[in-house]
Amino acid sequence: MGKLDTRPRLTDPDALLAALLAAHAGLDEAESRRLDARLVLILANHIGDAAVLQAAIALARGTGLPDR
Amino acid sequence: MNGLLDPRQAAPSRAGQEQVAILGAGLAGLTLALDLARRGMASAVLDEGDGVSRHSHAVCFTRQSLEIFCRLGVGDRMLAKGITWHKGRVFFRDRELFRHDLPPESGHECPTFLALRQDHVAAWLVEACKATGRVALRWKHRVTAVAPGPGGATLTIAAPGGGHVLEAGWLLACDGAHSRVQAALALPFAGCAFRDRILTADVALPADFPTERWFWFDPPFSPGRAALLRRQSEDLWQFEVRLGWDVDPAAEQAPDRVTARLRNLLGPALPFRLERVGVREIRCRRLARFVHGRILFLGDSAHQLGGGNGAVQDADSLGWKLAAVLRGEAGETLIASHDAERVPVAEEAMLAASRSADFIVPETLAARAYRDAVLELAERFAFARTLVDTGRLPRPAVLEGSPLNTPDGLDHGARPGTPAPDAPVEQEGEPGWLLRHLDGAGFRLLVFGPPRPLDLPAGVAPLFVTAVPMRGALFDHSGLAAARFGAAVVLLRPDRHVAARFADIDAAAIAAAHARALGARALGARALGG
Numbered sequence: 391m392g393k394l395d396t397r398p399r400l401t402d403p404d405a406l407l408a409a410l411l412a413a414h415a416g417l418d419e420a421e422s423r424r425l426d427a428r429l430v431l432i433l434a435n436h437i438g439d440a441a442v443l444q445a446a447i448a449l450a451r452g453t454g455l456p457d458r
Numbered sequence: 459m460n461g462l463l464d465p466r467q468a469a470p471s472r473a474g475q476e477q478v479a480i481l482g483a484g485l486a487g488l489t490l491a492l493d494l495a496r497r498g499m500a501s502a503v504l505d506e507g508d509g510v511s512r513h514s515h516a517v518c519f520t521r522q523s524l525e526i527f528c529r530l531g532v533g534d535r536m537l538a539k540g541i542t543w544h545k546g547r548v549f550f551r552d553r554e555l556f557r558h559d560l561p562p563e564s565g566h567e568c569p570t571f572l573a574l575r576q577d578h579v580a581a582w583l584v585e586a587c588k589a590t591g592r593v594a595l596r597w598k599h600r601v602t603a604v605a606p607g608p609g610g611a612t613l614t615i616a617a618p619g620g621g622h623v624l625e626a627g628w629l630l631a632c633d634g635a636h637s638r639v640q641a642a643l644a645l646p647f648a649g650c651a652f653r654d655r656i657l658t659a660d661v662a663l664p665a666d667f668p669t670e671r672w673f674w675f676d677p678p679f680s681p682g683r684a685a686l687l688r689r690q691s692e693d694l695w696q697f698e699v700r701l702g703w704d705v706d707p708a709a710e711q712a713p714d715r716v717t718a719r720l721r722n723l724l725g726p727a728l729p730f731r732l733e734r735v736g737v738r739e740i741r742c743r744r745l746a747r748f749v750h751g752r753i754l755f756l757g758d759s760a761h762q763l764g765g766g767n768g769a770v771q772d773a774d775s776l777g778w779k780l781a782a783v784l785r786g787e788a789g790e791t792l793i794a795s796h797d798a799e800r801v802p803v804a805e806e807a808m809l810a811a812s813r814s815a816d817f818i819v820p821e822t823l824a825a826r827a828y829r830d831a832v833l834e835l836a837e838r839f840a841f842a843r844t845l846v847d848t849g850r851l852p853r854p855a856v857l858e859g860s861p862l863n864t865p866d867g868l869d870h871g872a873r874p875g876t877p878a879p880d881a882p883v884e885q886e887g888e889p890g891w892l893l894r895h896l897d898g899a900g901f902r903l904l905v906f907g908p909p910r911p912l913d914l915p916a917g918v919a920p921l922f923v924t925a926v927p928m929r930g931a932l933f934d935h936s937g938l939a940a941a942r943f944g945a946a947v948v949l950l951r952p953d954r955h956v957a958a959r960f961a962d963i964d965a966a967a968i969a970a971a972h973a974r975a976l977g978a979r980a981l982g983a984r985a986l987g988g
Contacts, residue, residue, distance in 0.1 A: 424834065432835070
């Protein structure tokens with residue numbers, strides 16, 4: 391069982407965000423939501439490790455800020 | 459009693475007494491009555507109906523339930539009559555996403571599941587109950603009042619022959635989701651918010667229509683809902699649509715409306731005939747506890763969404779305990795273990811049902827997005843198909859934290875609380891099945907080794923299983939029995955659940971585990987409060 395790695399690992403962070411936004415271009419809210427869900431499922435399957443995934447889900451849930 | 463001198467003569471006149479009164483002649487009640495009768499215990503079964511079950515829809519009985527029916531002597535008819543399959547198709551809107559084919563694990567007499575009409579099963583159970591001569595079946599008996607007491611319960615009954623009072627030493631409330639006992643005792647149901655109405659139609663299809671399970675997410679004729687088509691008998695298929703709660707059940711049952719839905723789904727060419735249509739409710743809720751003194755709840759009156767399997771397994775689990783208490787072999791603490799064993803099983807069934815519902819009829823935006831995302835990926839990717847939940851078949855219920863279990867440190871095979879797994883065996887050269895040699899009459903000690911005299915507690919009979927043919931033993935020719943149990947010596951309860959496992963014969967340890975399985979250890983902690 392692995393450990394969730396939260397150190398900076400992206401070689402080109404700007405390109406990642408740009409690619410994500412480009413993927414969402416032209417989609418309505420529901421379509422965008424499904425795209426994100428597909429992406430999560432594809433990455434989750436790639437990672438495979440249940441402990442890492444649980445830690446990632448908990449981290450994501452715990453780091454949100456309330457809406458203004 | 460002389461009626462003229464009876465001060466209560468204006469009240470119901472005839473008084474009766476029963477050691478065991480079972481309310482409701484459904485799957486739970488009839489299975490329990492049959493199990494008790496086979497253990498030599500008489501019971502009276504009271505039911506409001508006239509003896510003919512109204513539930514013609516098919517139940518998918520799991521292997522565990524089928525094995526219980528085999529133990530009770532009614533399994534052969536079911537195995538001969540039931541329908542099973544291992545192929546299916548999954549549709550999303552107007553597309554077929556994928557087909558699946560899961561051949562069953564071999565080395566079991568009973569299939570993974572079997573679809574059987576509930577009214578057929580009920581009729582066979584009634585027949586078997588009558589054949590024992592120990593079950594008094596009383597139809598058209600309606601309970602109008604229930605008063606619990608230390609010695610059991612007092613029932614006021616309305617029946618064709620007149621009202622009367624029945625003193626029951628034990629009252630087994632098997633009277634379904636609208637239990638009169640639950641209402642009389644004002645016991646609240648608690649559970650998840652999920653509830654649904656399901657349209658069920660029996661449909662005759664051409665004989666060559668494939669025996670497959672077809673499941674539709676978001677079908678064109680019912681956007682946002684789901685539908686299922688599966689075979690239920692030799693000539694009938696069962697078509698189900700999850701309607702949602704806010705529909706008008708009467709309008710949905712109109713034959714024209716159902717026919718239009720089926721036509722839309724099966725295409726214009728396939729001939730079919732609509733035989734029967736009904737709407738049933740499903741809910742996800744249970745009582746906090748099933749044991750209330752000498753009043754016990756089984757099946758739908760205790761928990762909804764366990765379905766027929768939950769009812770059969772509740773009865774299987776309680777029968778031997780009640781018989782042991784009635785015979786004075788165990789104290790009433792043994793009955794208290796019913797809560798510790800069955801409440802977690804009901805809880806797990808509710809959790810599984812609620813997870814399936816989140817996938818089949820998602821109610822939040824997030825649930826909907828993930829469900830649709832899974833289906834969008836499932837057409838091309840096997841990993842996404844593993845996430846598709848069209849309603850999972852219940853796994854064998856393991857009584858994980860039961861106080862009757864003696865924990866062992868072993869990490870493989872049938873751990874304590876597991877229903878005994880089947881395996882092919884030979885006896886004197888005759889092929890057969892291990893579970894057929896475990897009739898459930900009492901405790902059994904499975905010994906993987908040559909037959910020899912053993913010093914065992916009263917009420918524990920040995921059964922020897924060997925890896926080579928040997929007189930007086932069952933020959934485990936495939937090695938599956940030894941592998942599936944995972945220990946050299948296994949103590950089985952009368953309901954054939956593993957109570958304890960040992961590395962070798964240790965008379966003192968076996969006696970202690972036997973006493974513990976009969977409730978000798980204090981059963982202080984309840985599974986759940988309230």
